[in-house]
Amino acid sequence: MKGIILASHGKMADGLLDSLELFNGQLSQVQALCLLPGEEIPLFIQRIQKAVSQVDTGDGVVIFCDLLFGSPCNCSSVLIKDTKMANKVDIITGMNLPMVMEFLASRERNISSDEIINVGREGIQDFVDIYRQSKIAKEK
Known part of the structure; x- marks a missing residue:
């Protein structure tokens, strides 16, 4: 079973x-990593590397990051440049609750x-529009 790391700016990963x-x-093989103001990037990279080693039981790890090309994503990309880790790590950006729940x-x-x-994208909807459409359908 693949491990999961949630990585974000601020405490979003903890909240997720x-x-x-x-x-x-309680979840196994899941960790949240929050990049807080003032944290040094090399230290955050070390925390990611440590977390990967803790959640990987041999099947690899998916790292969900908050923003494409944000610091958590860029720090995670160090792992895919390492020949030992490149095939063990997937990085998905734009994390949201539906996508991580589906993966779990x-x-x-x-x-x-x-x-x-795709699950992450499908979770982004205009609820008011859905509500209005369902109300119109019920009136017909």
């Missing part, structure tokens, strides 16, 4: 992990990055 545990209870529910079947990303 808290929400995931609300739905799923299906990580034993090796869900593809494309599938995870």
